[in-house]
Amino acid sequence: MQKNVAIIGGGFGGLSIGALLAKAGIPVTLFESDTDLGGRAKCIEKEGYIVDLGLHAIRFGNSGPAARVLKSVGQSLEFAHKKDRTSYVYQDGRLIKRPNVIEDFMETELVPPESRQALLQTVFAMVGENPADWYGKTLLEFVEQHTQDQHVKRFFRLLGFTIIAADIETASAGEVMSFVKNAQMAEEPIAEAAGGIKQIIDKLRKVIETTGGEVRTGCRVERIETDGARASGVIVGGKLHSASAVVFTPPVQHLFRSIGKENFPPDFVSYSENLEPTSGVSIDFGLSEPITELEGNIICLDPVVLGSFPSNYDKSLAPKGKQLSTWLMVIPYAEARKGSGLKEALESLRGFIRKLYPIFFEHVEWERPLAYLILDGVHLKVGQSRIDRHSIQSPYVSNLFFVGDTAKGDGCSGDIAFDSAIKAAPMIHEFLK
Ligand SMILES: Cc1cc2nc3c(=O)[nH]c(=O)nc-3n(C[C@H](O)[C@H](O)[C@H](O)COP(=O)(O)OP(=O)(O)OC[C@H]3O[C@@H](n4cnc5c(N)ncnc54)[C@H](O)[C@@H]3O)c2cc1C
Numbered sequence: 001m002q003k004n005v006a007i008i009g010g011g012f013g014g015l016s017i018g019a020l021l022a023k024a025g026i027p028v029t030l031f032e033s034d035t036d037l038g039g040r041a042k043c044i045e046k047e048g049y050i051v052d053l054g055l056h057a058i059r060f061g062n063s064g065p066a067a068r069v070l071k072s073v074g075q076s077l078e079f080a081h082k083k084d085r086t087s088y089v090y091q092d093g094r095l096i097k098r099p100n101v102i103e104d105f106m107e108t109e110l111v112p113p114e115s116r117q118a119l120l121q122t123v124f125a126m127v128g129e130n131p132a133d134w135y136g137k138t139l140l141e142f143v144e145q146h147t148q149d150q151h152v153k154r155f156f157r158l159l160g161f162t163i164i165a166a167d168i169e170t171a172s173a174g175e176v177m178s179f180v181k182n183a184q185m186a187e188e189p190i191a192e193a194a195g196g197i198k199q200i201i202d203k204l205r206k207v208i209e210t211t212g213g214e215v216r217t218g219c220r221v222e223r224i225e226t227d228g229a230r231a232s233g234v235i236v237g238g239k240l241h242s243a244s245a246v247v248f249t250p251p252v253q254h255l256f257r258s259i260g261k262e263n264f265p266p267d268f269v270s271y272s273e274n275l276e277p278t279s280g281v282s283i284d285f286g287l288s289e290p291i292t293e294l295e296g297n298i299i300c301l302d303p304v305v306l307g308s309f310p311s312n313y314d315k316s317l318a319p320k321g322k323q324l325s326t327w328l329m330v331i332p333y334a335e336a337r338k339g340s341g342l343k344e345a346l347e348s349l350r351g352f353i354r355k356l357y358p359i360f361f362e363h364v365e366w367e368r369p370l371a372y373l374i375l376d377g378v379h380l381k382v383g384q385s386r387i388d389r390h391s392i393q394s395p396y397v398s399n400l401f402f403v404g405d406t407a408k409g410d411g412c413s414g415d416i417a418f419d420s421a422i423k424a425a426p427m428i429h430e431f432l433k
Helices: 012-023 065-072 102-107 113-128 139-144 150-161 173-185 198-210 252-257 266-274 333-337 341-356 414-432
Strands: 005-008 028-032 044-046 049-051 088-091 094-097 214-217 221-227 230-236 239-242 245-248 279-287 298-300 305-308 323-331 364-372 400-402
Touching (some): 005 012, 005 221, 005 230, 012 198, 049 323, 065 198, 113 173, 139 150, 139 173, 150 173, 198 214, 230 245, 245 414, 252 266, 305 341, 323 341, 333 341, 341 364
Parallel strands (some): 005 245
Antiparallel strands (some): 230 239, 279 323, 279 364, 298 305, 305 323
16 A cells, blocks of 8 residues: 555644645645634635734745745745835834844844943844754843843843743743844845735645645544554544554644543653643734834734734735734733633733724724634743754654644744654655655
8 A cells, every 4th residue: 555644734834744745746635624724824815805813924034944845845935025124112102113133233222322232242142152052041041141231131032022932031042042043144034925824825735736635624633543652544534544654733732632642651741731832812903094004013022012014015915995904912821821811911902002003993894803822832931942842753653743833843933833844754754665
């Protein structure tokens, strides 16, 4: 029988590994429980708007992992906008221009003039470090080796926020360093896909389906069937779909919904169940008319908020004369787990938007509030960085592979999903030989 791979999940991770394997001639069947693909990056069309799940930025543009996956399967990633957009930080009650390149740091109003030298020295010191020496240490430990300046520390929270880890007391310094280095080398540190994330989802699906693979939506994998230390396949609709290898792509916190804990040692089970994600809320708005021409993002650290008007840089996302706006608030996982935590965050996010744009809610035609216990699968704090996470090939169930944003990939958020697929594809290939 020809060797085949069953993939659980049709988000960034599942579609990427599906496309990479299918393109290499390996038969794949991808099972997605939802009726649509995309997972936490699912895109909808609503009243003439194209709406991603909150803002979905692509790090490092053409040199980032999303573009690398697409390139590997013969596709390209088209971006939406011109390179030099200005983003703003809401700090001390006003919007302050965020410096784009290190050269701008000496003039940034985000820190007072007397702190700028220390800021520049600390950032340069970071660029000179090897991230591998710092994955297990906090951003605060790094900063305090160079300065005690409180303004510089506050600025480093902004750098932490680039990997959704704005708490410098816990954020992995190595992960932030790795981001800063990649951003420095990239032509575009942050970019957005033209026409929304749908572009990536559609292209990857097409590759799978035109290279002999199969995508089954509305198909939940009930269980991964094991036979000793191997998976014999997946149970779907009560029937066994035999597979030579199984790829699990949902957040690993949900692994034991699909496979018994008895297949793994207790420390593996405990790490998976207790891996801390990032949590938060997002609200997408359709506005009856444009209320600002701002093309960049609005960032705030207290509370942790990211806002944008995507139709300002990509006109295809909203009907003519209207505006799409999207806002995200990140809250600690412990708060999100409390019954009222996410509900309160939605109210607080609305209050923040109102403070910034008093006329905003007069123009809202529709809104889509969403709450996520798992926003990014892994919060990149010390103990959860790339060196700490499970290996891609399970040492316990030998033909089970982990891909997705809680897997052992580089980067943060969706990049981990793309990068883990890039790393997993040759391993699975080798395993099937
Ligand atoms: C509001 C918001 C904004 C974000 N912004 C960004 C951003 O700007 N940049 C960025 O890089 N990342 C961002 N992220 C994170 C990014 O969306 C995720 O990291 C990424 O989508 C994760 O992809 P994945 O494939 O690992 O997992 P998922 O997207 O969760 O995919 C797993 C899939 O598996 C399916 N599934 C689960 N169980 C089963 C089963 N038993 N059988 C079949 N199917 C199953 C699920 O339905 C899901 O579709 C954001 C996330 C959110 C929520």
